[in-house]
Amino acid sequence: MSVDILTPSLTESWDQPEAWKLANYEARGGYQAARKALAMTPADVITLVKDSGLRGRGGAGFPTGVKWSFIPQNNPKPKYLVINCDESEPGTCKDVPMLMATPHTLVEGIIISCFAVNAHNAFIYVRGEVLHVIRRLQQAVAEAYQAGYLGKGILGTDYDLDIVVHAGAGAYICGEETALLDSLEGRRGQPRLRPPFPAVAGLYASPTVVNNAESIASVPAIVANGADWYKLMGTEKSAGPTIYSLSGHITRPGQYEAPLGTTFRTLLDLAGGIRAGHQLKFFTPGGSSTPILTPEHLDVPLDYEGVAAAGSILGTKALQTYDETVSVVRTTLRYTEFYKHESCGKCTPCREGSWWLVQTLRNLEAGRGSEGDVEKLLDVCDNVSMKSFCTLADGFVANITSSIKYFRDEFEAGYHTPAWELFPYEKSIYFPYEREKLIVNEVADK
Amino acid sequence: MSQHDEHHFVSAYDDGSRIDTTDRQTNITPETIAEMRQIVARYPEPRSALLPMLHLVQSVDGRISDAGVNACADILGISTAQVNGVATFYTMYKRRPAGEHHIGVCTTTLCAVMGGDVLLAQMKDKLGIDEDETTPDGKFSLERLECNAACDFAPVMMVNWEFMDCMTPEKANELIDKLAAGKEVRSTRGARLTSWKQAERVLAGFPDGLADEGPTAGPASLEGLRVAREHGWRAPKAPSVPQIEEGGSK
Numbered sequence: 001m002s003v004d005i006l007t008p009s010l011t012e013s014w015d016q017p018e019a020w021k022l023a024n025y026e027a028r029g030g031y032q033a034a035r036k037a038l039a040m041t042p043a044d045v046i047t048l049v050k051d052s053g054l055r056g057r058g059g060a061g062f063p064t065g066v067k068w069s070f071i072p073q074n075n076p077k078p079k080y081l082v083i084n085c086d087e088s089e090p091g092t093c094k095d096v097p098m099l100m101a102t103p104h105t106l107v108e109g110i111i112i113s114c115f116a117v118n119a120h121n122a123f124i125y126v127r128g129e130v131l132h133v134i135r136r137l138q139q140a141v142a143e144a145y146q147a148g149y150l151g152k153g154i155l156g157t158d159y160d161l162d163i164v165v166h167a168g169a170g171a172y173i174c175g176e177e178t179a180l181l182d183s184l185e186g187r188r189g190q191p192r193l194r195p196p197f198p199a200v201a202g203l204y205a206s207p208t209v210v211n212n213a214e215s216i217a218s219v220p221a222i223v224a225n226g227a228d229w230y231k232l233m234g235t236e237k238s239a240g241p242t243i244y245s246l247s248g249h250i251t252r253p254g255q256y257e258a259p260l261g262t263t264f265r266t267l268l269d270l271a272g273g274i275r276a277g278h279q280l281k282f283f284t285p286g287g288s289s290t291p292i293l294t295p296e297h298l299d300v301p302l303d304y305e306g307v308a309a310a311g312s313i314l315g316t317k318a319l320q321t322y323d324e325t326v327s328v329v330r331t332t333l334r335y336t337e338f339y340k341h342e343s344c345g346k347c348t349p350c351r352e353g354s355w356w357l358v359q360t361l362r363n364l365e366a367g368r369g370s371e372g373d374v375e376k377l378l379d380v381c382d383n384v385s386m387k388s389f390c391t392l393a394d395g396f397v398a399n400i401t402s403s404i405k406y407f408r409d410e411f412e413a414g415y416h417t418p419a420w421e422l423f424p425y426e427k428s429i430y431f432p433y434e435r436e437k438l439i440v441n442e443v444a445d446k
Numbered sequence: 447m448s449q450h451d452e453h454h455f456v457s458a459y460d461d462g463s464r465i466d467t468t469d470r471q472t473n474i475t476p477e478t479i480a481e482m483r484q485i486v487a488r489y490p491e492p493r494s495a496l497l498p499m500l501h502l503v504q505s506v507d508g509r510i511s512d513a514g515v516n517a518c519a520d521i522l523g524i525s526t527a528q529v530n531g532v533a534t535f536y537t538m539y540k541r542r543p544a545g546e547h548h549i550g551v552c553t554t555t556l557c558a559v560m561g562g563d564v565l566l567a568q569m570k571d572k573l574g575i576d577e578d579e580t581t582p583d584g585k586f587s588l589e590r591l592e593c594n595a596a597c598d599f600a601p602v603m604m605v606n607w608e609f610m611d612c613m614t615p616e617k618a619n620e621l622i623d624k625l626a627a628g629k630e631v632r633s634t635r636g637a638r639l640t641s642w643k644q645a646e647r648v649l650a651g652f653p654d655g656l657a658d659e660g661p662t663a664g665p666a667s668l669e670g671l672r673v674a675r676e677h678g679w680r681a682p683k684a685p686s687v688p689q690i691e692e693g694g695s696k
């Protein structure tokens with residue numbers, strides 16, 4: 001059976017007026033999947049999600065149903081579900097528009113997921129810097145309580161469920177699931193040693209599932225339409241539709257929901273290609289922590305296996321795109337500055353390594369580098385990678401080493417020539433004009 | 447403080463002593479304390495309330511005040527050092543009074559390259575302050591932001607944590623002029639702008655009733671859906687939808 005090139009499922013109602021309201025969500029069949037799930041056994045819900053092949057959309061791609069089955073049901077402690085909406089990985093911008101447009105999809109997904117793992121409390125951890133998303137989530141949760149979808153004895157069953165919307169306070173590392181749990185416990189957000197894994201000892205040392213917002217928002221459609229429906233889309237090992245986020249020097253940046261395994265060439269075509277008069281130089285497949293790819297990778301299937309085979313990671317499917325005007329030394333430096341700023345400071349290789357890498361890269365950007373600086377960068381990377389406590393460090397190493405792999409001569413040019421002379425920075429400036437006009441009109445007066 | 451101070455080692459650990467304890471001014475009242483207790487009641491364990499409580503402190507005092515830290519420590523039964531340790535870890539907590547309007551310019555790589563660096567320089571110039579400073583009249587504060595999950599709308603600015611998408615130098619100037627003149631400004635995909643303090647109150651979990659303002663999604667969010675509609679593309683139909691048992695129970 002052939003499937004369309006774009007398969008809007010999560011994004012299907014984003015162009016509908018006031019899609020965020022409960023009444024409109026119900027009019028589209030909302031909360032029917034929750035009813036259906038609550039008439040099943042929890043074990044059957046887990047099996048269904050396992051069978052669908054849904055894999056975590058937060059970056060690592062771990063099978064969601066399998067994760068749920070790790071929750072030890074013989075443990076007498078309460079079970080918790082924590083939704084990761086920290087969305088701070090540079091390039092990643094899918095959960096925020098999803099939660100602004102259709103917060104009830106997440107709430108319904110939480111009901112089903114909590115029921116499946118026998119949790120009675122869920123927390124939605126949203127980064128604090130997205131006020132309107134938080135407003136919409138708060139309202140959706142309040143509406144769901146009023147309608148009897150949350151609280152005591154929901155949907156006419158004897159099952160109780162409470163959801164708390166929790167705003168973070170500005171720290172990328174809190175997207176890492178164990179740092180998130182520390183943050184949710186009211187502490188500095190620093191990763192924890194694993195094991196124990198959250199499934200065994202997570203929030204308040206109790207069994208906890210941490211899932212990305214897109215993962216959980218995918219669940220209602222799976223319950224409503226079945227595992228086989230879900231597997232119609234995507235590839236054998238990477239099932240389902242997913243939101244690809246295209247940003248940068250392209251004609252129409254935006255969110256494109258397509259089956260996993262779609263190529264960047266296809267997506268780029270739909271987005272009108274690279275901005276007029278320019279060519280693709282490089283892109284990230286899944287946010288800045290994934291090794292960069294180049295035009296030779298345009299036909300790589302963007303699924304977990306395809307991107308891995310090309311030497312990178314599917315990650316969050318955040319396709320940041322840069323054209324030939326851009327200095328790779330400049331982007332590498334700026335990404336590394338991000339990680340230096342966001343390093344939680346817990347372990348030495350990451351905390352000090354990011355600082356040294358920034359110093360060296362600044363010299364190279366300014367054309368003040370010294371012979372051997374590229375080797376020095378690679379050497380420091382080698383001392384950081386796999387020797388740090390969490391994968392934040394592997395993320396910045398991945399960006400640096402892949403950038404040097406494809407564009408080594410640009411780094412070496414930094415021994416004598418500033419990056420801004422080789423790539424005048426004003427040439428990279430880009431304000432997509434049509435969309436700009438659109439937004440001026442949009443300024444939503446209702 | 448500057449990220450670009452090249453010869454001075456800046457530890458990833460912020461220096462907690464930079465909470466300005468000489469400024470004793472506070473607006474915390476018994477009502478604030480009561481609201482803090484309401485926040486605590488939301489969680490299975492009290493300390494989970496600390497982040498929202500600190501947002502509430504900022505909504506009242508315009509910064510993390512010494513009095514606010516003491517109140518949090520008191521209510522949660524933890525030390526002020528523990529509260530300070532948390533308050534200094536997260537960038538959204540301000541140790542000096544922020545402005546009525548808090549302006550953020552994203553300068554992470556993608557936004558920076560597309561114009562964010564230019565916008566930040568222009569905002570410094572326009573407001574006459576550096577990053578992490580507040581204008582003498584208390585009207586504006588300025589911050590360099592990390593990626594705000596809106597890269598498809600780059601370059602991005604935020605005012606009081608509301609999106610100001612697809613910025614240009616002209617639009618940024620107009621935005622500041624309007625705010626300075628006290629005119630009403632709307633987020634490109636959010637509500638009419640209130641103030642940074644009011645935003646902090648919402649983050650503490652006290653809704654302001656503005657959720658229904660603004661569109662369902664901004665234009666960039668809809669690009670893929672628009673193309674799909676143009677071609678009549680959709681997700682496949684469900685093979686055979688099993689009937690839903692109404693009001694089913696376990």
Ligand SMILES: Cc1cc2nc3c(=O)[nH]c(=O)nc-3n(C[C@H](O)[C@H](O)[C@H](O)COP(=O)(O)O)c2cc1C
Binds near residue numbers: 084177
């Ligand atoms: C530095 C760092 C930042 C992360 N940020 C996020 C994030 O913002 N959102 C997210 O869902 N996962 C993030 N993750 C991944 C989480 O640790 C975790 O794998 C994920 O939330 C699991 O959900 P999933 O199985 O549904 O993908 C991050 C990981 C690291 C190491």
Ligand code: SF4
Binds near residue numbers: 388389393
């Ligand atoms: S790798 Fe970096 S972010 Fe992760 S624990 Fe170590 S210092 Fe913190």
Ligand code: FES
Binds near residue numbers: 553556597602
């Ligand atoms: S880089 Fe600016 S919003 Fe992502």
